[in-house]
Amino acid sequence: MNTASAPTTDETHETSLSARQTVKALYVYVRPHRWAVALGLLCALVGAAGGLLQPLATKALVDRLATGETIAGILLALTVLVVLGTAVEAFGAYVLERTAESVVLAARRTLVGRLLRLRIAEWERVPPGDLMSRVTSDTTLLRAVSTQAVVSAATGAVAFVAAIVTMAFLDTVLLGVTLGVVVLIGGAVALVMPRIARATERSQEAVGEISVALERALGAFRTVKASGAEERETVRVEAAARRAWRHGVKSAKWESVAGSADELAVQLAFLAVLAVGGARVASGEIPVSTLIAFLLYLFYLIEPVSRLIEAVTSYQEGAAAISRIAHVERLSTEPPARGEGACPRQETAVPGPASVRFEDVSFRYRAGLPYVHRQVSFEVPGTGMTAFVGPSGAGKSTVFALIERFHEATGGRVLVDGKDVRDWSLPGLRSAIGYVEQDAPVLAGTLRENLLFAAPDATDDDIRDVLSRTRLDTLVERLPHGLDTPVGHRGSTLSGGERQRVAIARALLRRPRLLLLDEATSQLDAVNELALRDVVTEVARETTVLVVAHRLSTVTDADRIVVMDAGRVRSVGTHEELVARDRLYAQLAATQLLAPTR
Numbered sequence: 001m002n003t004a005s006a007p008t009t010d011e012t013h014e015t016s017l018s019a020r021q022t023v024k025a026l027y028v029y030v031r032p033h034r035w036a037v038a039l040g041l042l043c044a045l046v047g048a049a050g051g052l053l054q055p056l057a058t059k060a061l062v063d064r065l066a067t068g069e070t071i072a073g074i075l076l077a078l079t080v081l082v083v084l085g086t087a088v089e090a091f092g093a094y095v096l097e098r099t100a101e102s103v104v105l106a107a108r109r110t111l112v113g114r115l116l117r118l119r120i121a122e123w124e125r126v127p128p129g130d131l132m133s134r135v136t137s138d139t140t141l142l143r144a145v146s147t148q149a150v151v152s153a154a155t156g157a158v159a160f161v162a163a164i165v166t167m168a169f170l171d172t173v174l175l176g177v178t179l180g181v182v183v184l185i186g187g188a189v190a191l192v193m194p195r196i197a198r199a200t201e202r203s204q205e206a207v208g209e210i211s212v213a214l215e216r217a218l219g220a221f222r223t224v225k226a227s228g229a230e231e232r233e234t235v236r237v238e239a240a241a242r243r244a245w246r247h248g249v250k251s252a253k254w255e256s257v258a259g260s261a262d263e264l265a266v267q268l269a270f271l272a273v274l275a276v277g278g279a280r281v282a283s284g285e286i287p288v289s290t291l292i293a294f295l296l297y298l299f300y301l302i303e304p305v306s307r308l309i310e311a312v313t314s315y316q317e318g319a320a321a322i323s324r325i326a327h328v329e330r331l332s333t334e335p336p337a338r339g340e341g342a343c344p345r346q347e348t349a350v351p352g353p354a355s356v357r358f359e360d361v362s363f364r365y366r367a368g369l370p371y372v373h374r375q376v377s378f379e380v381p382g383t384g385m386t387a388f389v390g391p392s393g394a395g396k397s398t399v400f401a402l403i404e405r406f407h408e409a410t411g412g413r414v415l416v417d418g419k420d421v422r423d424w425s426l427p428g429l430r431s432a433i434g435y436v437e438q439d440a441p442v443l444a445g446t447l448r449e450n451l452l453f454a455a456p457d458a459t460d461d462d463i464r465d466v467l468s469r470t471r472l473d474t475l476v477e478r479l480p481h482g483l484d485t486p487v488g489h490r491g492s493t494l495s496g497g498e499r500q501r502v503a504i505a506r507a508l509l510r511r512p513r514l515l516l517l518d519e520a521t522s523q524l525d526a527v528n529e530l531a532l533r534d535v536v537t538e539v540a541r542e543t544t545v546l547v548v549a550h551r552l553s554t555v556t557d558a559d560r561i562v563v564m565d566a567g568r569v570r571s572v573g574t575h576e577e578l579v580a581r582d583r584l585y586a587q588l589a590a591t592q593l594l595a596p597t598r
């Protein structure tokens with residue numbers, strides 16, 4: 001029944017796309033811009049046609065010189081041709097660059113939209129730094145392949161065929177010599193191409209590793225410093241950077257081999273044509289103007305051939321990026337809620353506190369991992385405070401994760417208001433809940449942005465009220481810009497206790513029907529703890545409050561306590577009842593839960 005988590009090892013293995021899948025994925029990006037690409041292609045073709053006419057005009061010019069006719073008209077026509085061709089080509093290039101940027105934007109928007117809807121299980125599996133590098137770095141590789149490569153391939157092919165046909169009219173023997181050389185070099189280039197794709201993919205992977213390593217170190221910056229780990233973490237990031245360099249250089253090596261192939265093909269063909277053509281001119285089989293025109297076409301071939309090579313090269317690079325981007329698209333996202341958009345209002349419109357029931361819930365985070373919940377059953381009626389206690393790792397926080405539907409139960413049912421959480425729309429379910437995580441994350445931005453994060457429509461009065469209830473009003477008075485003071489990366493300019501109170505205020509502003517409070521073990525001082533205790537007690541009068549308790553004061557205030565041990569519910573009762581009849585609870589209360597401000 002579990003669809004949310006439990007990815008297998010196979011799923012985590014990243015496989016490259018086949019050529020067909022790559023082209024299909026590429027087409028999805030290009031399709032919305034096909035008319036712009038077509039316009040760019042048209043401009044490139046016009047430019048190429050201008051180039052194609054030049055050798056013929058030169059042949060006419062040489063012929064006229066031989067007969068003593070005037071050449072001014074042809075020269076003028078040639079100049080106009082060159083200027084117009086260049087202008088059209090420049091316009092086409094702009095259209096393509098703009099389109100390429102739009103393709104990158106579209107890919108980034110799709111990825112970002114998906115990333116924030118990923119299932120928690122997927123998000124836990126893939127390092128955030130790697131995901132970030134796919135959004136920022138890999139998408140840029142789409143730029144070249146999505147438009148320029150398409151146009152280069154098309155114009156290159158058209159110009160190549162046109163030149164070859166014209167050359168066939170001039171002299172088939174010389175064409176045979178030319179094609180022989182081109183096919184030879186082309187075969188060598190074809191061997192090199194897959195190496196470019198492989199090296200690019202490795203290089204992009206290494207860029208992802210740089211982000212992962214950086215995110216790891218910068219995300220625990222103080223710990224890195226306090227542990228004296230700057231050097232080691234630097235080495236780690238550098239190692240990834242060196243891997244990126246190595247594969248980048250490898251890719252550059254093969255690209256330069258491929259990139260110089262066009263020159264080489266034409267130069268070799270030039271020598272061969274010069275030898276064979278010279279003999280044919282000497283024997284009177286062809287006039288010298290034909291040889292000159294043929295040689296000019298030969299040099300004209302450099303461009304289409306280099307365009308074809310460029311197209312294939314950037315396709316190889318792009319294919320690597322498309323594979324990595326497609327991998328994100330394959331990560332599973334949270335299900336679109338049944339009736340999403342319509343249901344939430346209806347669901348949140350139900351007034352009053354929500355009830356919670358676990359029915360024989362079993363759960364493990366992934367196949368192969370041990371069960372965290374085994375037949376967990378308990379019932380929490382609307383209103384009142386229910387505390388969850390138990391040794392570390394007993395599965396208390398996991399109760400909250402299942403209620404929020406961050407993960408889905410492997411067996412049994414989790415019910416909110418008597419309705420299976422899987423039958424709720426996700427926004428509807430979550431909008432009924434206020435959730436304070438154990439580490440009380442505060443986001444970069446101002447204090448106001450943080451408070452309004454879960455309730456963007458809260459009024460100033462609501463904010464004032466919640467600030468005074470959580471004793472944050474004195475902090476706001478002290479801050480230089482009050483509520484509009486930035487709190488730093490992850491709230492680093494606030495104290496641990498302040499961060500926790502901000503997180504609680506944020507949850508309360510949401511006016512939740514169910515408040516989930518994962519108590520931090522040692523964040524609050526006695527005064528603030530007392531104040532918050534009053535707030536939570538007050539909130540519990542009108543809302544269902546579930547607390548993972550680490551403080552004695554919390555459990556003594558609780559209406560009921562659920563004692564968990566090794567993934568099972570051991571007993572349920574009030575503090576007095578449990579002290580009298582549950583040895584583990586009595587022990588916990590006497591030790592871990594004893595100090596009120598632990």
Ligand SMILES: Nc1ncnc2c1ncn2[C@@H]1O[C@H](COP(=O)(O)OP(=O)(O)OP(=O)(O)O)[C@@H](O)[C@H]1O
Nearest residue numbers: 124365372390391392393394395396397398399548
């Ligand atoms: N995302 C996860 N993936 C895999 N295992 C996890 C994950 N989160 C928690 N666990 C494991 O599940 C078990 C229960 O974790 P949980 O956080 O529910 O315990 P807890 O009772 O809240 O502990 P504590 O009091 O220390 O916070 C632990 O053994 C933990 O290692």
